[in-house]
Amino acid sequence: MKPLVQVQDVGMRFDTKKGSFVALRDINLDISEGEVVTLIGHSGCGKSTLLNLIAGLTLPSDGGLICNGREIAGPGPERGVVFQNHSLLPWLSCFDNVMLGVERVFGTKEGKAKLKERTKAALEMVHMEHAMHKYPHEVSGGMKQRVGIARAFAMEPKILLMDEPFGALDALTRASLQDELIGVMAKTGATVVMVTHDVDEAVLLSDRVVMMTNGPAATIGEILEVKLDKPRDRLKLAHDPQFAEYRAAILEFLYQKQLKHAA
Amino acid sequence: MTTASMTMTHAMPNKSSEPIREKPAEQAAANHVASVKQAETPIIKVGQGKLPDALSAFARAVLPPLIGLALLLGIWAIIAIKTSGFPSPLKTWNAAVIIFSHPFYINGPNDQGIGWNILSSLKRVAVGFGFAAAVGIPLGFAIGRFKFLNSMVDPIISLLRPVSPLAWLPIGLLVFKRADPAATWTIFICSIWPMIINTAVGVQRVPQDYMNVARVLNLSEMKILTKILFPAVLPYMLTGIRLSIGTAWLVIVAAEMLTGGVGIGFWVWDEWNNLKVEHIVIAIFVIGIVGMLLEMILLQIAKRFSYEYS
């Protein structure tokens, strides 16, 4: 089967005041349909940069990216994005925030009632139906992140790109959102690329963990295949020796091979 | 408040990078007041323990302004006694009662009630400001959105903005041949800058996150304008409008003194010629109160449209 997303020899240079800065080099990665891939690495190594390249928000300085058989030249509706800081528009209710994307994707084909139904269904999926007419500043951080996820899912993208979607949340909220995401992914069979800092989260959610070397000029160090049965249950996995092994492998990469010296 | 806005406008360097937003300062002031109140509470409790809380709160809210006003009246009365020709508060009050018992009389074109004078000044401000908004707000959007236009217009704005609006009055008289549109033209010129600058800065300050959302959701240019740019810029725009109207109200009085006709500024000049100083004092109060009301109304509107960014 042909991969959904292909990242080929991608390099990224930024022009800064101090000259050009090489953030990424020689990135090669294929992502198949239905696969969940997490990107992990130390802060500043270029995870967001890589995700933004796949999203089409920035264009690579070397190499190329292909999605669904076409070169990525900008953002597209087949690639949904969940931002790290939720990025909901504060002047629209949660419902209208989700509706904005739905209208754009399905507005030409479907009537208003159907669009509203889609919006509602997406919010129900993340258990936000009770607060969907509230404004972003009236709901908690976890709820905002849920709406952000619903907004991306509602557009029925082929692939979902998430930049540390739970990074700003406390551990309990994060766990419950991870469980929710597991449920949503199982239901929709979504393809997901997700940036994370959290080793447990990486193992729990992904089929493959892409571990990145330290920047500058970061690239993919190792790729770990996680062959745990799905759907996964965090409580059972807590005592699973295989889970512990995966966890150890990532920790070893991050804190032995890529130990970040205090800058 | 209006004068504070004015100094802010002028104190602002010619760069359009700093928005003219007063919110933080006001909030800081409010916080300060709050903390002072908190600090005071226990002292008052100790002193007047039996006073009901609501009553003491009321007293604390009302007493200081009353004391301030009384002080003003006292100083005024002393000055009136010491200076010949300066009316006492009582004399002014009696004159005000007469004036305001018939605010809308008309005795020929140059002798009309104070109500008409205020209304015609407000009308000039409204018309001049309306034109300024119609030109300034779209221009501000365009300048904020397109870098080229910004670099093109920035030097012109920097050059023209510090010019006193009254310097434009002769140009208005020359072009329009009549006093009334010339005064309106002056208002137009002085109220257009804050709107251009604030709108442009607002557009430039739209968080990159929101623009990324627009790109990821693949919104049309129209949707970007209505769902993202306009709401994000609205608070900045309202600040611009508030500053504009404040300035316009300051300028109209001076402009009318020069052009004559009907209007509060002309009325002041006319009363000076009649040597009715108490009427001038009344006019000062009227101008102040109207300016204050304009400011309050616009602040209320701005409050309704300020979003919580979190």
Ligand SMILES: Nc1ncnc2c1ncn2[C@@H]1O[C@H](COP(=O)(O)OP(=O)(O)OP(=O)(O)O)[C@@H](O)[C@H]1O
């Ligand atoms: N627009 C830019 N201009 C210049 N340098 C940039 C730009 N964007 C990112 N960088 C640099 O590229 C490197 C990678 O940044 P990136 O944001 O991708 O890191 P990250 O892995 O997402 O970090 P974190 O985990 O802290 O979010 C950093 O050194 C950063 O300074």
Ligand SMILES: [Mg+2]
């Ligand atoms: Mg990042």
